[in-house]
Amino acid sequence: MDDSLSDNRPLRILIADDSDSDRLILKTLLRRLGHEVEDARNGEEAVDIFRQSGADIVLLDALMPVMDGMEAAHHIKALAGERLVPLIFLTSLSDADALVRCLEAGGDDFLTKPYNRIIIEAKINAFNRMRLMHRTLSEHRDLIRDRNRQLTEEQEIAKRVFENIAHTGCLDAPNIRFHASPMSIFNGDVLFACPRPAGGMQILVGDFTGHGLPAAVGAMPVAEIFYGMTSKGFSGSDVLREINQKLGRILPTGMFCCAAMIQADFHLNQLQIWNGGLPDGVLIRRNGALETVASRHLPLGVLGAARFDAGMEVFRTEPGDTLLMMTDGVLEAENHQGSMYGEDRLRRSLEDRDAGSSPFDAVMAGIRAFTGKQPEQDDVTLLALEMVKEADLVGVSERLPQSALEGPAEWHCVYEIQDRSLGQFSPLPLLLHICMEVPGLRRKSGEIYTLLSELYTNALEHGVLGLSSDWKATPDGFGRYYAERERRLQTVTDHFIRFTLSHTMTGQGGQLTIVCEDSGSGFDYQEHTEEGNENGYSGRGLMLLRKLGHSLNFREYGSRVEIVYDWHFSEVAAR
Amino acid sequence: MSDKPHLDQEALAELQDVMEDEFDVLITTYIKDSSDRIAHLRSALEQEDADGFSKSAHSFKGSCINIGAPRLGELCAEAEKAGRDNRLGDAAAMVDAIENEFRQVEDNLRRFLE
Numbered sequence: 167m168d169d170s171l172s173d174n175r176p177l178r179i180l181i182a183d184d185s186d187s188d189r190l191i192l193k194t195l196l197r198r199l200g201h202e203v204e205d206a207r208n209g210e211e212a213v214d215i216f217r218q219s220g221a222d223i224v225l226l227d228a229l230m231p232v233m234d235g236m237e238a239a240h241h242i243k244a245l246a247g248e249r250l251v252p253l254i255f256l257t258s259l260s261d262a263d264a265l266v267r268c269l270e271a272g273g274d275d276f277l278t279k280p281y282n283r284i285i286i287e288a289k290i291n292a293f294n295r296m297r298l299m300h301r302t303l304s305e306h307r308d309l310i311r312d313r314n315r316q317l318t319e320e321q322e323i324a325k326r327v328f329e330n331i332a333h334t335g336c337l338d339a340p341n342i343r344f345h346a347s348p349m350s351i352f353n354g355d356v357l358f359a360c361p362r363p364a365g366g367m368q369i370l371v372g373d374f375t376g377h378g379l380p381a382a383v384g385a386m387p388v389a390e391i392f393y394g395m396t397s398k399g400f401s402g403s404d405v406l407r408e409i410n411q412k413l414g415r416i417l418p419t420g421m422f423c424c425a426a427m428i429q430a431d432f433h434l435n436q437l438q439i440w441n442g443g444l445p446d447g448v449l450i451r452r453n454g455a456l457e458t459v460a461s462r463h464l465p466l467g468v469l470g471a472a473r474f475d476a477g478m479e480v481f482r483t484e485p486g487d488t489l490l491m492m493t494d495g496v497l498e499a500e501n502h503q504g505s506m507y508g509e510d511r512l513r514r515s516l517e518d519r520d521a522g523s524s525p526f527d528a529v530m531a532g533i534r535a536f537t538g539k540q541p542e543q544d545d546v547t548l549l550a551l552e553m554v555k556e557a558d559l560v561g562v563s564e565r566l567p568q569s570a571l572e573g574p575a576e577w578h579c580v581y582e583i584q585d586r587s588l589g590q591f592s593p594l595p596l597l598l599h600i601c602m603e604v605p606g607l608r609r610k611s612g613e614i615y616t617l618l619s620e621l622y623t624n625a626l627e628h629g630v631l632g633l634s635s636d637w638k639a640t641p642d643g644f645g646r647y648y649a650e651r652e653r654r655l656q657t658v659t660d661h662f663i664r665f666t667l668s669h670t671m672t673g674q675g676g677q678l679t680i681v682c683e684d685s686g687s688g689f690d691y692q693e694h695t696e697e698g699n700e701n702g703y704s705g706r707g708l709m710l711l712r713k714l715g716h717s718l719n720f721r722e723y724g725s726r727v728e729i730v731y732d733w734h735f736s737e738v739a740a741r
Numbered sequence: 742m743s744d745k746p747h748l749d750q751e752a753l754a755e756l757q758d759v760m761e762d763e764f765d766v767l768i769t770t771y772i773k774d775s776s777d778r779i780a781h782l783r784s785a786l787e788q789e790d791a792d793g794f795s796k797s798a799h800s801f802k803g804s805c806i807n808i809g810a811p812r813l814g815e816l817c818a819e820a821e822k823a824g825r826d827n828r829l830g831d832a833a834a835m836v837d838a839i840e841n842e843f844r845q846v847e848d849n850l851r852r853f854l855e
Contacts, residue, residue: 185804187771194760194767229799258803279806280752283759 177201177294180221182212182238183256184230191281192225192256199287209233213241221251223293225277228257228268236271243272250300252293321352328382332389335360336367339559343526343550353545354381355493356423358389360396363598363615365556366432368396368405371444371549372425372466373493384423384467387412398602399595399615402429403476406440406466410474413467422467426459426491429478432556437489438478442466445497446509448516450525452486456516459489480648482641483553488525490516495545496529501537511536526550574603575671582664588626589655594618597665604669606676606733613714614678614731620711621682621727622663627651629686629725630661661685675734683726745812747842748849752809768850771808775801775843782820782836786829794832795824801839810846813839 179201183189189205196203204221206212210233212226224242226235239253255268258279265276275289337344337359346357354374361367370392374381388409395405406427413423424443431437439459441447447459463475499507515532516525523531529548579600583593594615601607601614627633631654637643666681711729712718719728757764778801785794802817820835 185800185807186774187767187804188807190763190767190770191756191759191807194763198759227800227803229796231796258799258806279803280809281807283755 177222177290178204178220179223179225179290180204180206180212180215181225181256182206182209182230182235183225183227184208185227188227188256188279188281192286195281195283195286196290199290201290209235209238209241212238213245216242217245222297223252223254223290225254225256226273228255228264235273236267239268239272248304250297252297254289254293324379324382325352328385332356332358332385333393335393339367341552341554341559342369343524343552345526345530345546345548347545347547352378352382353495353547354385355495355545355547356385356388357547357549358392360393362396362429363399363611364619365612365616366430368392368402369428369430369491369549369551370405370425371428371491371493371547372423373444373495373547374423375421380421384413384417384421387416388423388466395595397611399598399611399619401592402427402438402440402478404592404595406476407471407474410466410469410476411471414470417467422465424461424465424493426461427478428489428491428551430551430553432554432559435483435485435553437481437483437551437553439481439489440476440478441491445492445494447489447491448512448525449481449483450488450490450516452484454517456513457481459491482644485553485555487553489549489551489553490525490529491549491551492529493545493547496533496548499533499537499546507533507536524550524552574669575676576669578666578668580664580666582662584662585659588630588658588661588663592622593663593665594622597667600667601669601678604676604678607669607678610733616710617680617714617729617731618665621665621680621729624724624727625663625682625684625686629684630658630663631655632686672732675732678731678733680729680731681726682728686725745815747810747812747845748853749809749811753853756809765854767808768854771804772847772850774804775847778804779836779840779843782839785824786832786836789829791824791827791829793824794829795821798824805846813842813846816842 179196181189181192181196181203182205183192184207186207189207193203193205204215204219206215208230209226212224213233215221216224224239226238226242228235230238235255239255242251242253252274253272254275254277255273256277256279257265257268268276274293277286277289335358336342337357339359339361342359344357346355347353354376356370356372356374359367359369370388372385372388374384391408391412392405395408400408406425409423409425417423422443426442426444426447427440429438437449439447440463441459441461442463443461443465446461449457449459451457459479459481462479497506497508497512501507511532512529515528519525519528526548533546581593581597583591597618598611598615601618602611607614628635631651633647633651633654635647637647637650662685664681664683666679666683668679670677711727714729714731717728717730720726721728756767760767778797781797782794782801785791785797798817798821802814802821805811805814805817816835816839820832820839823829823832823835
């Protein structure tokens with residue numbers, strides 16, 4: 167900032183006039199007012215002087231030889247660029263057209279001859295104030311522009327960091343379609359998907375209150391928890407409880423995260439959904455029927471752990487069914503009149519869609535037609551999950567994040583879970599975690615999880631609770647089975663399920679032995695292992711166990727099961 | 742014929758106040774400048790350069806108004822207009838009138854200096 171901003175500093179004034187006597191008068195007048203004056207005898211000289219040393223204010227005679235004032239004004243304004251250099255024409259011109267031409271050439275005002283000391287002083291002062299104001303504004307604008315650029319750069323870096331942590335996981339799976347704004351992280355929208363080690367996937371759609379960095383900061387722990395826990399095999403409910411607790415602790419009052427957790431099982435063909443504060447999801451059946459997936463919970467980060475309900479709603483599905491979930495940006499997309507797209511229009515977009523057009527495309531096209539612009543420009547997060555046959559998703563679960571640390575090779579552990587905890591706690595993630603410490607087993611997490619999970623389910627449901635898997639053969643029985651399961655879990659006493667895991671290295675790889683014992687009276691494993699019964703749940707489970715394990719032994723009426731699982735270096739390396 | 746005075750005494754007094762020591766220089770400059778302008782008007786006339794004639798008269802007019810020689814300024818304005826209208830036929834008489842008036846102004850100014 168130079169000192170011409172203070173009133174004391176003399177102004178540097180450039181004058182150009184071909185009349186020696188006029189120039190002398192003006193120069194003397196201005197000097198006596200305390201300014202520094204440089205003078206030129208024609209327009210060309212004036213432009214040269216301005217180019218070399220600049221000036222705060224320029225006074226130009228309109229008619230001069232060599233280069234007249236109008237042309238000089240043009241050059242000087244161009245040289246000044248963004249700076250405001252007031253340009254005053256000195257003239258004895260009297261006709262209006264000529265005066266207008268002076269202004270069109272870039273002049274800001276006139277001084278007419280004969281010169282009047284008082285008027286000259288007043289005009290110089292007025293234009294100096296304007297010049298200073300213009301410069302102050304320019305400086306503020308530059309400052310704002312710099313700050314804005316800095317902010318944008320920082321956001322760009324932050325976005326890259328966020329993308330590494332809050333990556334999109336398996337959103338590129340063939341059965342998922344989604345739209346999220348490229349800067350969605352700063353809109354507070356999150357969308358994560360992660361394969362589950364036992365197959366299937368878990369998806370989280372979230373919308374933080376607020377915008378910008380505060381909203382983005384909340385997304386980081388959510389991503390960490392979601393990916394960390396899902397890839398270790400924790401259920402959607404477990405992940406929700408953890409996220410809710412974490413957000414409750416770190417978010418300021420009044421800030422929370424509307425979210426939906428979707429746990430998709432393509433083998434059982436079912437969806438488990440928890441919706442806390444997001445707009446109603448829509449389940450589009452293969453036959454076109456629409457079902458609402460309503461929000462039944464408060465958003466994440468609102469309730470304390472004791473009052474938080476992580477129970478997920480179960481939807482039986484068929485391949486070809488599609489689930490749509492969205493943040494409120496979809497329903498709030500506005501048209502030119504300021505009306506919102508809304509639920510009714512969304513439904514109409516879905517109902518009116520052409521045969522063969524996907525629900526996702528129908529809604530995106532619906533928004534586009536309604537708002538008259540690309541939804542890409544809005545804060546719109548839309549997810550479509552299609553239920554498919556399990557076989558169509560081969561390879562998706564192999565992208566679970568791996569740790570490169572070398573793990574233990576020879577070990578043995580016993581873990582027993584008792585009574586009340588049987589109903590409240592799943593030991594599977596912990597057990598899987600222990601097994602995953604062995605590098606050679608990590609790529610096998612899906613199989614290991616399946617083994618553990620089948621053993622545990624059999625031990626709990628058939629062994630401890632004494633439920634019959636026959637019930638699950640019919641849809642009615644399916645419901646009854648789970649209701650009964652819940653009821654019996656409430657009252658279970660004097661029971662345990664014990665896992666004994668041993669791992670040892672062999673010449674070609676390693677061997678994991680899993681023994682699962684329970685306190686129940688056993689069940690007729692013979693009946694369940696017969697051919698042709700593999701549609702039933704536990705039947706399927708036993709078939710799986712047989713297929714995966716290298717040996718399978720039942721003892722004590724099925725209340726002690728031992729599985730030996732071999733893995734080979736070559737298989738692991740080949741992956 | 743104009744009824745304006747040869748010299749505007751009030752304007753000259755103010756100029757004297759502004760210019761202080763340099764008032765003499767200003768007057769000398771003006772007289773020199775004016776002789777050049779008259780020569781310029783004549784040469785423009787010889788070359789039948791109406792535009793150059795008009796511009797010269799315009800500039801001359803400006804300095805006359807500034808120095809406080811209103812009658813001479815008015816004669817210059819007439820010459821400027823004649824040049825602009827391409828009426829150089831009347832112009833020779835005008836330049837004569839300008840030169841005569843200038844002699845008067847010059848005499849008066851020199852007296853003013855003494």
